[in-house]
Structure formats: C-alpha cells, structure tokens
Amino acid sequence: LAKTTQPISMDSYEGQEVNITCSHNNIATNDYITWYQQFPSQGPRFIIQGYKTKVTNEVASLFIPADRKSSTLSLPRVSLSDTAVYYCLVGPYSGTYKYIFGTGTRLKVLA
Amino acid sequence: EAQVTQNPRYLITVTGKKLTVTCSQNMNHEYMSWYRQDPGLGLRQIYYSMNVEVTDKGDVPEGYKVSRKEKRNFPLILESPSPNQTSLYFCASRRGGSSDEQFFGPGTRLTVL
Numbered sequence: 568l569a570k571t572t573q574p575i576s577m578d579s580y581e582g583q584e585v586n587i588t589c590s591h592n593n594i595a596t597n598d599y600i601t602w603y604q605q606f607p608s609q610g611p612r613f614i615i616q617g618y619k620t621k622v623t624n625e626v627a628s629l630f631i632p633a634d635r636k637s638s639t640l641s642l643p644r645v646s647l648s649d650t651a652v653y654y655c656l657v658g659p660y661s662g663t664y665k666y667i668f669g670t671g672t673r674l675k676v677l678a
Numbered sequence: 679e680a681q682v683t684q685n686p687r688y689l690i691t692v693t694g695k696k697l698t699v700t701c702s703q704n705m706n707h708e709y710m711s712w713y714r715q716d717p718g719l720g721l722r723q724i725y726y727s728m729n730v731e732v733t734d735k736g737d738v739p740e741g742y743k744v745s746r747k748e749k750r751n752f753p754l755i756l757e758s759p760s761p762n763q764t765s766l767y768f769c770a771s772r773r774g775g776s777s778d779e780q781f782f783g784p785g786t787r788l789t790v791l
Contacts, residue, residue: 601779665726
C-alpha cells in the first residue's frame with residue numbers, strides 16, 4: 568500500500584488560492600489519488616479523485632504530474648469555512664480496500 | 679437521502695463490558711469499513727468488508743470483531759473493551775466501479791473507563 572506524506576499544517580487568508588501537496592513515492596499503477604476534507608467531530612467528506620494530469624470539479628482541482636509520485640490539491644479562493652483537515656489517500660482501483668489515511672494537513676483560513 | 683448511520687453516537691462504558699456499534703448504509707454499497715480516529719494519529723482502518731460474509735483486517739484489528747450478514751449492515755463488536763479503545767469511530771461505505779469515494783457516517787465517540 569502506498570503511504571502518503573503531507574504538511575502537518577498550513578495557514579491562509581480568505582480569498583487566496585491554497586495548494587496542498589501530497590507525496591506518494593511508491594504509488595502503484597492501478598492506484599487512484601483521492602482527497603477528503605474533515606471538519607471537527609464529523610466524518611471525512613470526499614472532495615476529488617484523479618489518476619493522472621488534472622481533474623477539476625466545482626470545489627477543487629487536482630494536479631498530478633506524469634510520474635504520479637505526488638499530487639497537489641488546489642482550493643480556489645478559500646473562505647473561513649474551508650478551515651478543516653485535508654487527507655490525501657492513495658488506493659487501489661480494484662482488489663483490497665485496505666486504506667491508509669495518514670495524519671492529514673490542518674488548514675486554517677484567517678480573515 | 680443517501681447516508682451512513684451509526685448508533686450510538688456517544689457511549690461511555692466500563693472495561694470488559696461487551697458492546698456493539700451498529701452501522702447501516704442505504705446506498706446498496708458492497709464495500710464497508712470501520713476506522714478509528716485518535717489525536718495525532720489520523721484515521722486508522724480497523725476492518726473492512728468487500729461484500730456479505732467477506733471481511734478482512736485493516737491496520738488495527740486487535741480487540742475488535744465485525745460481521746457482515748446483510749449488505750446494508752456492518753456492526754463493530756468489542757467483546758471486552760479496554761481503555762485504549764477509547765476513540766472516535768467512523769463507519770464508511772464505498773461505491774464500486776471507477777470511483778474510490780467513501781461515504782462516512784457521523785461517528786461514534788466511545789469512552790471506556
């Protein structure tokens with residue numbers, strides 16, 4: 568299973584773009600990269616998933632370089648409500664569903 | 679509404695008293711999983727189930743049991759709880775196909791005295 572490494576914490580100001588990078592050097596060919604958001608005392612919530620290049624949805628973008636050994640979650644124009652812990656997760660498309668979440672990145676958005 | 683439910687949401691118990699935390703999903707997902715979350719340790723997977731009657735250990739299975747007799751339910755059983763099992767527990771289900779998205783329940787905060 569691919570392990571991930573993320574910064575422990577980040578601070579940003581409202582209206583700024585935030586980029587959180589995740590390192591996953593031993594990602595397997597069939598692994599997808601998924602990002603979750605978690606607010607205190609709530610279950611994680613899916614944000615975005617990708618395999619390669621760039622994926623964009625209504626809340627975020629995910630950039631994955633060609634070697635797939637890292638990925639970057641981009642949150643455009645953050646607000647105070649984006650203050651949360653963000654987890655990068657690398658998992659198999661098929662096969663086992665044993666997941667390693669890691670400790671995540673604690674993002675604090677300041678006014 | 680598509681959701682994962684857990685009961686109870688809060689539980690205080692004593693060492694050795696068997697307990698069960700229920701988890702149910704209404705999305706017809708085949709895959710379900712249990713996690714525990716502790717300060718500074720993130721989310722750690724306890725057990726998962728790929729389908730009815732198919733379960734397997736996650737990273738921290740010691741002291742826990744699970745069963746999957748129906749697709750919608752995946753209870754977590756602590757036969758003899760100990761204080762080191764005091765934690766916040768999350769159940770999740772996953773839809774299949776090309777999506778790796780997991781849907782999480784609201785959590786169960788367990789305290790073992």
